[in-house]
Amino acid sequence: MQKIALEDLPKDTGMTVPKDYFDQLESRIVATTLKSEAEKAPKIVHLNTWWKIAAAASIIGIGLWLLPEKSGADLNTNTMVNSEFTIDYYIDDVLSDMPDEGLYNMIEDSELDASSFNNTINKQELEEYLMENLDLSTLLSYE
């Protein structure tokens, strides 16, 4: 068996390339690379149907929560500003237009006995009495 020295072995692999391969290689590589970069699309995350429904429901829910309450709904007096201005406004705007019967009904709710008043009671005096003796929630219930 003949001993082989590494130095005796060829330094050439014997592999070859097609004719003019390296002459055309640069332009082809650059073109393909730039095209690859241009085609790089942003990643799109597809949501399944349930996620879409959940997202839509959340948006609708937030929208409804942010909507102002409708007029005609029961007023929550706790949300109202309890100020003299509010009460005065209510007296001037609502009670002044209220017929006498409505005012008499409001007195019945109070601790006073309506029969203690004669029929010729002064409306202004009555309004003053109501302002002093009834709270805002009672006043509002007669709207």
Place this chain on the structure above:
Amino acid sequence: MIVKNKEEETLITALQDPYTKEAAFRELVRTYQERLYWHIRKIVLDHDDADDVLQETFIKIFRNITSFQGNSSLFTWMYRIATNESITHINKKSRRNKISDEEYNELALKNLESDVYFEGDAIQLKLQKAIATLPDRQRMVFNMRYFDEIPYKEMSKILEVTVGGLKSTYHIASQKIKLFLEDNETF
């Protein structure tokens, strides 16, 4: 031919500047295409495969050049990418054909014999067969040292192995090749 450090610095700066990147990339390809091709070709053996891997390598270089820190030379960095892409290519093809990497290498070597792009003589073919029997790391070290004559220090950065380890690997690989050729002598 390895580009000198100052020229390499200029090239890197141009590659990392969006306005000059394309022109600098052309220069990079022109300078390194052959050397990278032959490194890849010696791993994958087939010309068409080497062509594909080379393209992938340059795409990766183009995409990642902005993050190149300069911890090694540009060539060392590109060589490493080319090495990894070659191994990835072999792994992918093996999995696609449902065979092991070793079986794939044997198949590639068998095809080399009848490959139109192999014009080597009997001893050159026998040498390739001997190299193909080596494990991946030994094969790579042998090719880089024997054919490419890459200094151990640079090889250490490419393969991330110590110089001492590389010398030892090359010595073992050389001994195996000599034994293979002696057992299958064609002289």
